[in-house]
Amino acid sequence: MNPTTSPVVVLERVGRRFGTQVALDGVSACIRPGEFVAIIGPSGAGKTTLLRCLSRAIVPTDGAIRMGGQDLRPLAGARLRAHRARVGVIYQQFNLVKRLRVLDNVLIGRLPHLRGWRRYAALVGVFDRAQRGAALSCLDHVGLLARAWQRTDTLSGGEQQRVAIAKILAQEPRLILGDEPVASLDVMNGALVMETLRRIASSAGLTVVSTLHHVEYARRYADRVLGLRAGRLVFDGPAARLGDDAIREIFGSVPEGDGEDVELARLPEPVLVAS
Amino acid sequence: MTAPLAGILDGPAPQAPPRRSDLGRNLLVTVGLAVILGLAARVIELRPLELVRDVGNIGVFLKGYLHPSFGNIREYSWQCVVTVCIALWGTLLALAISVPLGLLGARNLSPHPLVYFAARRTMDVLRAVNEFVFALMFVTAVGLGPFAGMLALGIHTGGVLGKLLSETIEGIDPGQAEGVTAVGAGRLHVIAFGVVPQVLPNFLSYVLLRFESDIRSAAVIGMVGGGGIGFYLWDTIRSFKDGEAATVILLIVAMVMCTDVISARVRRAAI
Numbered sequence: 030m031n032p033t034t035s036p037v038v039v040l041e042r043v044g045r046r047f048g049t050q051v052a053l054d055g056v057s058a059c060i061r062p063g064e065f066v067a068i069i070g071p072s073g074a075g076k077t078t079l080l081r082c083l084s085r086a087i088v089p090t091d092g093a094i095r096m097g098g099q100d101l102r103p104l105a106g107a108r109l110r111a112h113r114a115r116v117g118v119i120y121q122q123f124n125l126v127k128r129l130r131v132l133d134n135v136l137i138g139r140l141p142h143l144r145g146w147r148r149y150a151a152l153v154g155v156f157d158r159a160q161r162g163a164a165l166s167c168l169d170h171v172g173l174l175a176r177a178w179q180r181t182d183t184l185s186g187g188e189q190q191r192v193a194i195a196k197i198l199a200q201e202p203r204l205i206l207g208d209e210p211v212a213s214l215d216v217m218n219g220a221l222v223m224e225t226l227r228r229i230a231s232s233a234g235l236t237v238v239s240t241l242h243h244v245e246y247a248r249r250y251a252d253r254v255l256g257l258r259a260g261r262l263v264f265d266g267p268a269a270r271l272g273d274d275a276i277r278e279i280f281g282s283v284p285e286g287d288g289e290d291v292e293l294a295r296l297p298e299p300v301l302v303a304s
Numbered sequence: 305m306t307a308p309l310a311g312i313l314d315g316p317a318p319q320a321p322p323r324r325s326d327l328g329r330n331l332l333v334t335v336g337l338a339v340i341l342g343l344a345a346r347v348i349e350l351r352p353l354e355l356v357r358d359v360g361n362i363g364v365f366l367k368g369y370l371h372p373s374f375g376n377i378r379e380y381s382w383q384c385v386v387t388v389c390i391a392l393w394g395t396l397l398a399l400a401i402s403v404p405l406g407l408l409g410a411r412n413l414s415p416h417p418l419v420y421f422a423a424r425r426t427m428d429v430l431r432a433v434n435e436f437v438f439a440l441m442f443v444t445a446v447g448l449g450p451f452a453g454m455l456a457l458g459i460h461t462g463g464v465l466g467k468l469l470s471e472t473i474e475g476i477d478p479g480q481a482e483g484v485t486a487v488g489a490g491r492l493h494v495i496a497f498g499v500v501p502q503v504l505p506n507f508l509s510y511v512l513l514r515f516e517s518d519i520r521s522a523a524v525i526g527m528v529g530g531g532g533i534g535f536y537l538w539d540t541i542r543s544f545k546d547g548e549a550a551t552v553i554l555l556i557v558a559m560v561m562c563t564d565v566i567s568a569r570v571r572r573a574a575i
Contacts, residue, residue, distance in 0.1 A: 084486065114488030124483030128501040137497050141488035152496045193483075200487050 037062050037096065037204055037236045038083065044091030044260075045078050052078040054260040055092070060204075060238060065230055067251035067268070068240045071280050074257040076240040080208050083238065084118050085109060096204070114141035117197030119226075119239075121209040123189045127182035131173065131192055134181050135164040138199030167195040171225055187218025191225055198229060205230065207239025211246060216292040223250045244276060245293045368546025372554060380536060380552055384559050387532035390454045390525070391518040391563075397458025398465050398518075399511065401430075405462070406469025407495065413473055427470075430463025435521055439530040453530025457521055461514050468510045469503065476502040505575045512567045519563045523556045533559075 038060040045053040053075045060066055068076045081087045082094060085101050094101045096112070104112050117138075125134045136151075139160045143151055150156070156164075168174050171191040176184060181192065190210060197205055210226070211219035227250050230237045241247045247254050247268060254271050256264030256279035264275050408414055409423035438456035446452050481498030489497070526534025533556060540549035 086486075110488040110490065112488070113486055116486075118486045120479065120483070122479050124479045124486070126480045126483065126497060126501050127477075128504075129497070133497075137484055137489070138487055140484075140490075140493050140497070148490075148493075152492060154496075196483075196487070 034061055036060055037064075038238075039095040040092070041095070042092035043079070043082060043089045043094055045075075045082060045087065046090050051260050053082070053089070056257075056260075056262045057092075058255060058262065058265060060236060062236055063230075063234050064236055065227060065250065065252045066236075066238045066255060067247035067253070068238065068255045068257060069244060069247050069279060070257035073259075075260040076257055077208060078260075079257065080206055080238070080240055083204075084116055084206050085112055110141065114200065115203045117200045117202035117205045119190070119193050119197060119205065119207045119210045121212045123186070123193050125181050125189055125193055125196070127180075129181055130177070131179050131181050131184065132161075132164055132168065132177040134192055135167055135195045135199050136160060138167070138196040139164060141200065164195075164199050167198040168192070170198060170229065171195045185218070186214050187221055190214060190218070190222045194222070194225055194229065198233075203236065205235055205237045205239075207237065207241075209240050209242055212242050216296075219246070220249075220293065220296055226250075243293070244271065247271065249293065368544075369550040369553075371547050372550035373547035374551060376536075376548065377551060377555075380533065380555055383526075383533040383536060384555050386450050387522045387526075387534070387559065388519065388563070390450050390457060390522040390530070390532050391515060394454045394457030394461060394518050394522065395511065395515045397454065398461035398514065401458065401462025402465035402469055405466035406473065409466060409470040410473035411470075412476070412478065413495070413499065423466075424470075427463045427466040430459055431467060432463075433460065435460040435525060436528050439525050439528045443529045448529040448531070450531025453522060453525040453532060456525065456530055457518050461518055465507075465510060465514055469507055472503045472506050472510075473499060508574055509571060512571050516560075516563055516567055520560055523559065 036059045040056055040058045040060075043053055043056045044051070056075075056079060068079060070076050078087070082089045082101075085104060088102055096115075099112075101112060126137070133154070136156055139156065140148075140151060143160070147157060147160070165174065165177065168177055171194050173184075173188060173191055173195065176188065176192075181189065184192065205226070207226070211222055214222060223246060226237060226239075229235065239251075241251070248271055251268045254264060254266065254268050255262060256275065258279050258281070263278050264271075266275070405423050405427050408419050409427055411420060414420035414423065435456045438459050439453055442452035442455045446455070476499060480502060481494060484494045484498035522530075522532050522534070524534040524537065526532040526536070527538040529535075533552060537549070537552050537556070540546075540552055
């Protein structure tokens with residue numbers, strides 16, 4: 030196989046039970062570098078469980094997840110931290126430290142890259158010029174350089190989510206995971222966040238796997254869609270093939286278009302950089 | 305024109321589902337409390353009538369205090385400075401004790417349940433033992449004087465601040481800390497970036513509060529040999545030097561008021 034197309038993540042019959050309840054059941058998939066993958070499905074289908082298995086916040090009870098040839102299940106201690114460092118996570122509630130300044134939150138992304146005395150200097154908030162410069166570049170990339178010295182909780186939700194993207198950039202991950210990154214944002218801000226994410230992933234060749242609560246977001250921004258229903262993978266294909274039949278297969282019915290869908294459809298087509 | 309809520313507010317009231325009466329329980333609690341308070345009054349020999357009848361005796365006692373004598377004011381003032389110094393270093397020692405204990409004794413941060421248990425029980429002991437008892441203990445170790453008093457205050461307050469810190473840490477927003485853990489940061493970095501910013505304002509407020517309380521304790525700890533103005537308070541009252549005692553009490557009141565004003569300023573500036 031051509032090494033440049035060797036997969037970033039391989040899921041082999043991944044299962045996860047909580048007590049007697051089966052949240053994930055035999056999910057197999059292969060995610061290639063540079064892909065933008067959306068995970069969709071009704072509530073309780075196992076979307077977040079799958080994502081948390083990938084970030085190793087939880088451990089699958091069956092099957093294996095391989096990243097760079099390494100099984101994620103037995104990871105612990107320093108190796109688990111190394112795995113977390115190569116996976117950037119964006120959350121629905123942003124999970125930024127609210128009282129810190131915007132730049133400090135971006136610098137948090139640099140923490141796993143610090144070596145020697147710099148690790149201890151960081152404990153009292155001291156970072157060297159190179160780290161600060163890298164963090165400022167990341168902020169500039171999401172268009173929030175002017176906010177660097179503001180307290181993070183003074184920013185709007187959409188801006189905070191873009192700070193979170195800058196922090197992930199600073200982390201230099203190989204894979205970005207999104208846990209409903211736009212669910213708590215309005216349509217305009219949601220679209221802006223998705224476009225930022227899309228642009229950055231394309232220009233840096235990063236792989237993105239994200240749960241999305243709205244099919245329309247998946248259609249507009251993803252290359253490929255994984256559809257989950259009751260813990261099983263029932264759809265795996267390009268976003269363009271996500272027609273009514275596929276939607277019915279995943280959701281059991283075609284959801285009525287609500288205001289958010291209409292608003293999203295009215296936005297101009299996103300300008301996507303070919304990856 | 306009909307009111308918009310016509311038919312809801314002016315209709316016949318519906319029958320609410322039956323509600324259990326609380327009367328019996330409330331009566332039981334009231335009677336129970338009254339019995340306990342009555343027994344406690346017997347134990348402490350509560351006789352309010354005697355207070356009314358002999359209230360004049362207090363006047364006789366206080367008369368001597370109406371004429372403070374300022375002969376020894378220089379020495380007393382110096383002992384007030386010593387008292388403040390005891391409280392300053394005592395609070396600093398308390399900080400040094402409470403930060404590690406508080407981190408280990410927070411359920412969401414503790415490395416192991418046994419460590420959590422040990423840290424919690426240590427803080428319980430430090431809080432349960434009064435600073436006066438610690439002072440008596442340290443006097444036998446380092447001799448009479450302010451050093452013993454400062455150690456006693458620091459150890460006791462360390463337990464109090466440690467408990468307050470660990471409970472503040474348990475109340476943080478876990479999402480903000482998860483955002484730091486998720487980048488692969490080590491435990492110390494998670495504490496420095498994900499926990500400290502969240503607990504700092506509250507903890508600082510607790511430290512100031514305890515510093516005020518330490519000033520008041522330091523002002524009396526001299527009674528058991530812990531140094532500071534407390535020795536003269538004890539000595540002048542016991543030997544009926546009413547004028548001198550009045551001076552000492554006035555100085556203590558002034559000192560406490562000053563620290564409260566200053567710490568209120570610091571709190572406003574820092575938080």
